[in-house]
Amino acid sequence: MRYVARKVVLFLVTLWAAITLNFILPRLMPGSPVDAALAKLASSGQTITNAQRRAVEIQLGVPHTSLITQYWDYWTSIVQLNFGTSYSFPSETVVQTIGKAAPWTLALVGVTTILAFIIGTLLGVYAGWRRGKAADTSVTLGATFFAAFPPFWLGLLLLYVFAFKYGWFPIKGGYDPGETPNLSLSFLSSAAYHSVIPALTLAITSLSGWVFGMRNNMINTLGEDYVTFAEANGLRTRTVALLYAARNALLPNVTAFGLSLGAVVGGSVLVEGVFSYPGLGNLLYIAVVNHDFPLMQALFLVITVAMLVAIFIVDMLYVRLDPRVRQ
């Protein structure tokens, strides 16, 4: 279990480091983010309580206070989930703003990522197995082609063709303006309808990475002796391809999957921005464009922590897949 123990320690230490990085970043930046933030809050027209002001300061930098004190207060406020108020949404706390957006991103990004991984991996296995033949060339070319699309450009294009020109899909938003978020069928179906193009965009752009990675892994694995021996022993083609080659080729891809989630999150910022899809990515877009520092800080923290947790889960999954680490 040394592997598991190591991964747990790594997770905890990286978590600490990431949260600390989040603390350091705004305090290192030129110009004073905290002053800018407080000024904007003040001019937003909402009454800002002292507690809210304090929360913002803790995130961005409290003047005339020692770093140690700030750091302690920072951790306290994180544990209490108190990130202050954003000035793009001054009527609610940052936590509430993020809480509303999170499910959208989880649904959209979560589903498409997993789908893209599965489909991409299968295509990669197919292309690697039939290396050099027509199937491989077409898959590889297709993947190269789609990999080059900047996600937001593909989104814009799909939007233009399918939403604007043909009107098959809505142009923006996560759901019909007439609906309110609840668990009713009409809301859910409207949400699903609105998510098709963003999902397609995300899926197509992330698919290619998996195809290439898996194809390369397959080709490397196919050169291994145990594949030759399996063929020599007359095992069925499907068995060799899946249980001997693909099953081993999968392993590096699984590790890469965890790390790729960062890229997916990044992609979702752009895609959600283009579609005004009410998820975390869109929030980050708004925050960045408005220089909304409290919101940015909180979002960054949430995204990073989510990534670390996801990677940790993937690492644990890896133990199930590779007996060699189960010492």
Next chain:
Amino acid sequence: MSIVSPVPPPEVPGARVEIRVGPAGPIPGPLRFLSRALRTLWSNRKASIGLVILGLIILVAVFAQLIAPHSPTATTFVPYQNPSATNWFGTTGNGQDVFSQMVYGARISLLVGIAAGAMATLVAVTIGLIAGYRPGVIDELLSFMTNLVLVIPGLPLMFILAAYLQSRSVWTIVLVVAFTSWATGARVIRSQASTLRTREFVTSAVFSGEGLFRVVFREILPNMTSLVAGSFFSAATAAVMAEASLEFLGLGDPNTVSWGTILYYAQQQNSLLTGQWVLVFAPGLAIAMLAVSFTLINFGVDALSNPRLREK
């Protein structure tokens, strides 16, 4: 991108063993090296296509003044025009010629892609080599740093850094992109360096008294050239996309002319809704082409370092 693991060519029964006798020295003259690398890349079909595309883009960027019919920033034309004889791609909302913008825009996109890619690779190689070659505390520390930067989502970090930083120049973008993209390459290079470290030729070099610098730069590094090249092209691809994304979100310098800023203004001016799809299609396609060229060249580099991937 693929994580390349170089593998020595498999033993083929009956194959002739070729012993090449050439000038002594682990690093041949840089020019000869480059020409040999280019020739090998050229022989790979995918890489040669990539080289052609990249070459064309470079030509357009270098000869922009000869190719573009107008100045990219002059606001002398009627705004919001569709493609016409004078304005092959139409005009922006500010009355600028889009075609000329596209031509000049190649410069920034190329510059950022290559500069940021090079910088990121430089950092990656330095950190990767040091971490791979010196096991122990230094390695643990550097690896931890690398993993930390690796797990932090790159694009969001870039957005936030760009938002915090007040200056808006192209070099800010290059720095921000380089700062967030070195980690992947560093990890790959570190793992390869650490494998090479235990190989006999390195041990014998160390025993025969070669200093640290010599061992790293004359023994280990030349065996990783294709890995470094692969890192560079991956980083450059990411840099091109990142620059476009940053510009698109308005985090770049709105006064520069790059393919990303064309998209930014197109989005601001709702070009899709006014039917000026060329303003969206053209820069996006150009960005995609540049990224594709790097990817294709990277296929060739992959095949160089891993003979199993070479086209049979």
Next chain:
Amino acid sequence: MALLEVQGVNVVYEPTRGQRIWSVRDVDLVLEQGEFVGLVGESGCGKSTLGFALTRMLRPPARLESGVIRFDGVDISTLKGEKLRRQRRNGFAIVLQSGMNALNPVRNVEHHFGDILKAHAHAGEHYPGATVRRRGTELLGKVGLDAEVLSRFPHELSGGMRQRVSIALALALEPRMIIFDEPTTALDVIVQKAVIQTIKDLQRENGFSAILISHDLGVVLEATDRVMVMYAGRIVEDQPSKDLVSGPHHPYTEALLRCYADPRAEEIHLGGIPGTPPDLSLPQTGCSFTPRCPLAQEICHRVDPPLAPLGNGLVACHVRAPSAAAVRDG
């Protein structure tokens, strides 16, 4: 009818860039039921390629250019797909050089047996877990391994154990012929002896025909009934093992024997063979060994000697076994 009759096998290696290399040239051989034959030669002589060719395991860029491979009366040189796969059961099997890497890292030994047994099950045969375990234990027992190995993964076994598991897996097919390609090369000397002894015992008990490919003449002489010596893609000598140590032979064989010094002698002379093996990308005229041969004659440059009788076996040498046919062609 012999179990294996091979005529005129040629294997060519065609890389996309570079010369074609003829790694196996016009090889004939015969293997009777129950025979244990050794195939010996230096690196690059084509012995492993021949082994792969005989079991139809050649992969591009290597190709079986021509030849007939008659296994149990059936020409298997042109079989493909499912028909070829079926031949592996009750037919021929090959055990690879690096038994170390011949096992799937993510499947345990029991699964390996299960995969093979199920792949070759006849219609109506089922292999539930208990049956697989029973057969597995039985086969592992034949190679001297305990039943508890079944639950282990390859990385939990030593090199020698993995090699034995590979042999046990090959035995699961109840083959009539097994080709062992350098089975002990990657093992240390003590384990080598144990594995060779196991192979010898298995061959005697189960009666399959076997070809042992090795560059180690000592190992081959100890284990086999008959030895074939290969040089530059051709078989140059074919003798019973006990006759190989004494008596005149092909100059190459004699040189090989001289390379083995007696470790107990007062003085040890390390012999070698001057010269280098020929470049097989060039067409060969005459006997390939001529440049390095102390007995070379004029005819050796012109005419490739056919295998002709010498003692209890065959030799391809104009000097040692002159053949009228050669003189006539020359």
